[in-house]
Amino acid sequence: xxxxxxxxxxxxxxxxxxxxxxxxxxxxxxxxxxxxxxxxxxxxxxxxxxxxxxxxxxxxxxxxxxxxxxxxxxxxxxxxxxxxxxxxxxxxxxxxxxxxxxxxxxxxxxxxxxxxxxxxxxxxxxxxxxxxxxxxxxxxxxxxxxxxxxxxxxxxxxxxxxxxxxxxxxxxxxxxxxxxxxxxxxxxxxxxxxxxxxxxxxxxxxxxxxxxxxxxxxxxxxxxxxxxxxxxxxxxxxxxxxxxxxxxxxxxxxxxxxxxxxxxxxxxxxxxxxxxxxxxxxxxxxxxxxxxxxxxxxxxxxxxxxxxxxxxxxxxxxxxxxxxxxxxxxxxxxxxxxxxxxxxxxxxxxxxxxxx
Amino acid sequence: xxxxxxxxxxxxxxxxxxxxxxxxxxxxxxxxxxxxxxxxxxxxxxxxxxxxxxxxxxxxxxxxxxxxxxxxxxxxxxxxxxxxxxxxxxxxxxxxxxxxxxxxxxxxxxxxxxxxxxxxxxxxxxxxxxxxxxxxxxxxxxxxxxxxxxxxxxxxxxxxxxxxxxxxxxxxxxxxxxxxxxxxxxxxxxxxxxxxxxxxxxxxxxxxxxxxxxxxxxxxxxxxxxxxxxxxxxxxxxxxxxxxxxxxxxxxxxxxxxxxxxxxxxxxxxxxxxxxxxxxxxxxxxxxxxxxxxxxxxxxxxxxxxxxxxxxxxxxxxxxxxxxxxx
Numbered sequence: 001x002x003x004x005x006x007x008x009x010x011x012x013x014x015x016x017x018x019x020x021x022x023x024x025x026x027x028x029x030x031x032x033x034x035x036x037x038x039x040x041x042x043x044x045x046x047x048x049x050x051x052x053x054x055x056x057x058x059x060x061x062x063x064x065x066x067x068x069x070x071x072x073x074x075x076x077x078x079x080x081x082x083x084x085x086x087x088x089x090x091x092x093x094x095x096x097x098x099x100x101x102x103x104x105x106x107x108x109x110x111x112x113x114x115x116x117x118x119x120x121x122x123x124x125x126x127x128x129x130x131x132x133x134x135x136x137x138x139x140x141x142x143x144x145x146x147x148x149x150x151x152x153x154x155x156x157x158x159x160x161x162x163x164x165x166x167x168x169x170x171x172x173x174x175x176x177x178x179x180x181x182x183x184x185x186x187x188x189x190x191x192x193x194x195x196x197x198x199x200x201x202x203x204x205x206x207x208x209x210x211x212x213x214x215x216x217x218x219x220x221x222x223x224x225x226x227x228x229x230x231x232x233x234x235x236x237x238x239x240x241x242x243x244x245x246x247x248x249x250x251x252x253x254x255x256x257x258x259x260x261x262x263x264x265x266x267x268x269x270x271x272x273x274x275x276x277x278x279x280x281x282x283x284x285x286x287x288x289x290x291x292x293x294x295x296x297x298x299x300x301x302x303x304x305x306x307x308x309x310x311x312x313x314x315x316x317x318x319x320x321x322x323x324x325x326x327x328x329x330x331x332x333x334x335x336x337x338x339x340x341x342x343x344x345x346x347x348x349x350x351x352x353x354x355x356x
Numbered sequence: 357x358x359x360x361x362x363x364x365x366x367x368x369x370x371x372x373x374x375x376x377x378x379x380x381x382x383x384x385x386x387x388x389x390x391x392x393x394x395x396x397x398x399x400x401x402x403x404x405x406x407x408x409x410x411x412x413x414x415x416x417x418x419x420x421x422x423x424x425x426x427x428x429x430x431x432x433x434x435x436x437x438x439x440x441x442x443x444x445x446x447x448x449x450x451x452x453x454x455x456x457x458x459x460x461x462x463x464x465x466x467x468x469x470x471x472x473x474x475x476x477x478x479x480x481x482x483x484x485x486x487x488x489x490x491x492x493x494x495x496x497x498x499x500x501x502x503x504x505x506x507x508x509x510x511x512x513x514x515x516x517x518x519x520x521x522x523x524x525x526x527x528x529x530x531x532x533x534x535x536x537x538x539x540x541x542x543x544x545x546x547x548x549x550x551x552x553x554x555x556x557x558x559x560x561x562x563x564x565x566x567x568x569x570x571x572x573x574x575x576x577x578x579x580x581x582x583x584x585x586x587x588x589x590x591x592x593x594x595x596x597x598x599x600x601x602x603x604x605x606x607x608x609x610x611x612x613x614x615x616x617x618x619x620x621x622x623x624x625x626x627x628x629x630x631x632x633x634x635x636x637x638x639x640x641x642x643x644x645x646x647x648x649x650x651x652x653x654x655x656x657x658x659x660x661x662x663x664x665x666x667x668x669x670x671x672x673x674x675x676x677x678x679x680x681x682x683x
Binding site: 045046047050054056057060061104105121122124127129130131132133300301302333334335336337338339 | 445446447448449450451452453455458460499500502503504541544545623
């Protein structure tokens with residue numbers, strides 16, 4: 001283990017000089033002092049706009065029948081990633097994602113690739129009519145190589161804007177899984193943290209300047225906040241200058257309180273749609289952290305009133321100044337494609353970047 | 357609520373609702389979607405499949421029959437397609453490579469004609485046993501739809517409650533003695549259980565039929581015993597997929613309604629053996645009185661194959677017969 005850490009530290013030293021610091025994103029603002037940065041939380045609808053061929057779905061069906069090859073699937077996925085990134089960029093999103101276009105859910109791509117996990121049955125994804133497969137931990141967890149780095153690298157290579165790398169946070173990963181091995185929540189979370197640390201490290205090595213850890217389950221588990229802090233310290237320990245974000249969504253962080261902001265990351269995503277009470281917390285937002293404010297409802301098709309959103313954005317700016325970044329409330333995959341795109345275009349208008 | 361007028365000491369058998377579609381229905385539905393067959397041709401096949409399922413349930417001695425929902429796709433979209441005010445929206449993913457068209461409320465939701473009554477009448481015409489009327493509950497329709505019209509979820513749910521109430525009343529007028537109003541979404545948000553209850557009150561208040569609701573997996577331990585406040589005569593729950601662990605909760609707070617006892621897992625191909633099912637029923641009888649128990653699979657069987665579903669239903673019936681003989 002010591003050897004591995006040494007290698008990673010050496011790697012980091014070697015790379016540090018050449019890497020763009022995460023905080024340097026304001027360079028993309030092109031001197032427009034009034035615009036606010038925008039980003040997405042992660043997922044994006046896979047179906048295309050109505051009336052066009054849904055290549056990914058067709059290819060997956062064809063693969064099942066033996067009428068397509070894994071290469072065909074890779075091509076379909078790559079095409080979708082390019083499309084998703086182009087759509088975000090066209091809408092004016094500053095920091096894009098690959099739309100999680102290759103994933104069925106947030107946790108199984110990682111669980112499948114670790115030693116110690118089996119994949120269980122379908123369970124509801126929080127309070128949505130959407131499902132994920134529950135990972136079952138049956139042995140000691142070990143990293144067996146990167147799970148998301150190739151996907152990140154591809155997105156990074158086709159995007160003209162920075163691509164955010166997104167991985168599950170250790171506490172959420174644990175809550176969404178069954179632990180039949182450690183039989184101790186803390187040990188399980190910390191074991192996940194050390195595997196996720198290697199993933200984060202490799203993502204930074206591959207060029208990620210922003211890494212987001214999704215921790216929606218933390219909202220319902222305030223008793224885990226201190227454990228989350230210790231686990232995230234493990235996760236970020238070997239990172240260089242990459243900006244780190246903890247994302248919470250589907251509710252408010254009232255039960256976590258301002259203690260949330262003591263987690264060892266550079267920024268926080270708060271869902272202001274499912275958790276309007278988060279506005280209270282924002283009043284006490286620390287001046288040295290970035291707020292990623294989820295102001296657009298990513299789970300309902302109704303398009304928000306631009307004036308209302310602009311007013312809300314003004315109030316957020318008053319509270320956190322330059323540290324504001326605007327986003328939808330959560331991943332956009334809950335919406336049909338056209339509706340997701342319309343939301344992003346609205347986000348672009350609100351930020352003052354598009355059509356202002 | 358009417359007295360249960362079924363033969364025997366209890367432990368009546370039934371199904372939760374959906375049953376698998378035979379291949380010829382799956383194919384016909386795709387052909388219909390592509391415009392290769394007309395509505396009438398599809399309808400004839402759906403009636404054939406319904407008849408086959410009713411006859412099968414009759415043949416194994418099922419006490420309360422379901423029509424098997426051969427003519428329904430998604431349980432929310434089926435109603436949305438028939439209700440002015442709800443539009444069928446774009447594709448969203450539910451899992452893996454599975455997508456559905458999620459409805460959107462774009463104006464006040466109303467009901468301009470009966471939706472399920474003809475199908476119920478057809479199924480009932482095929483058997484002497486009672487056929488359950490099967491409806492999706494207002495809370496679940498709201499929760500699984502987008503809302504572009506209503507100011508609040510409560511307004512949306514309460515309009516849907518009136519729609520479902522009217523459908524239930526029409527089923528009752530047609531002769532339905534058992535009406536099930538499914539609320540699988542009810543256990544997802546504890547803070548809205550009061551809304552589930554309020555809406556169900558609207559639906560069941562004028563009914564005299566035996567009313568049932570099916571609730572899927574979720575935060576059961578937090579929802580119980582408050583769940584008993586949902587104004588229905590019977591709650592149908594999954595027991596098999598948690599190895600009957602819900603029963604322990606009944607030790608602290610007695611289950612006061614009729615219960616639908618899910619005794620086989622619908623998410624596994626594996627066939628539960630008669631002994632195993634009988635054992636689960638016996639364990640349940642430590643907490644429940646047999647004359648308050650309906651025995652069925654955990655949930656709708658539509659995700660299993662026809663043969664798997666039949667084998668599960670046969671073993672449920674055999675296990676019930678074993679335990680009934682011990683009463």
